[in-house]
Amino acid sequence: MLGAREVVSDSSTAEILLAAADCFMERGYTATSVDDVARRLGATKGRIYHHFPSKADLFAGVFEYGMDLICVVIEPYRNMPGPAAERWTQLALAHTKHMMRAKTLARVVWEGVEMHLRGARTPEQRLVLDGLVKYRNSYSNIFRETIVQAREEGDFHFEDPAITVQSMFMALNAPIFWYVPRPGEDEENIESIARQVVTFVYRGLTGKGELDL
Amino acid sequence: MLGAREVVSDSSTAEILLAAADCFMERGYTATSVDDVARRLGATKGRIYHHFPSKADLFAGVFEYGMDLICVVIEPYRNMPGPAAERWTQLALAHTKHMMRAKTLARVVWEGVEMHLRGARTPEQRLVLDGLVKYRNSYSNIFRETIVQAREEGDFHFEDPAITVQSMFMALNAPIFWYVPRPGEDEENIESIARQVVTFVYRGLTGKGELDL
């Protein structure tokens, strides 16, 4: 199952991870103090440091938890039979809806990737981040292989796969930055937004029109 | 000219802004210390605090400088005659190429918008950020009006303009996260990437195909 690592052993650890995810999303990694996370838990940082050796490890835990979850979500569609273009549509819909349902975790994963792209930091943190981003890359490779196959089958059209995967993910992930859950009318709302976003990207992948300048 | 405010009065201030932009891009706002910026300048923070009352104001200065620049870049195409779809193509190409050429400033603007979406912070910082994001929104409205007009002219197809503008900008801005300038072969590289990205989005806007499920 793509190496889900079952980070969350007990419910106490899970509670810490979710509180940390909330804080990291609201203020970002650097601006979030361990005291902030403890305060959200109604506890003190002693509790957190008992479960995680450092703030960086806490962040890594949230990242991994987030990746584990989304891997479970797209698993049913990974090896779906039929045209790759149709498989892509199912994967993209599941991915985009999950971005909104688990917006908090998705934002943390995003910041982890961003931190990695920035480079810098200490060698130790670098090693941890490298592992996390490798996990995230194995996920994005599922989509990459699917769109390349759909191109071979004549349904998708694009030049560079790397550029296309990046453009695709940015558009599919967009809702994590502006979507605000509204109590009550959530599920239909999520369905409608996901359909529009995936349609937009689907057209970008299937279209053949060239720019007229 | 969309209210460019001429932040950069003297060359000493400009030098500080560019050094700050580099630092903010490399490590993010919170993780960047004023000492970091000073060190990059080969100076001490006394120099920075003489020109900017606070770190937040320094960030605001970089943001505003970045917005001023990109407004100048798209200005020639804003009121171009002819079909809105063609005007959009010129605007999008100019925008995307600038994202790569001025990647540093673009990333700072991005983080400013992200910080604003997070909410939180002190009321004073909130006020400054509100102003900056208003500036940024007036920029994004140019694109919004253009795609809505292109839809009225029958060239673009989409449902919700807000969702579409968000998806569009995310895809057009994607290069600021992965594009790495390579010395020598830069300009042709930028042209090729921008053409591919804008073609992808163009197809997303012009396409009429529906998802088959």
Next chain:
DNA sequence: GTCTATATTTCGATAGAC
């Protein structure tokens, strides 16, 4: 397993010399 200190470092900001 969680809490109460506390040691240590870093950072934003200011005051005053030059």
Next chain:
DNA sequence: GTCTATCGAAATATAGAC
């Protein structure tokens, strides 16, 4: 206009009580 020196406020992490 820039630098040196320093204050005071966080924040990471640890030690030891309970």
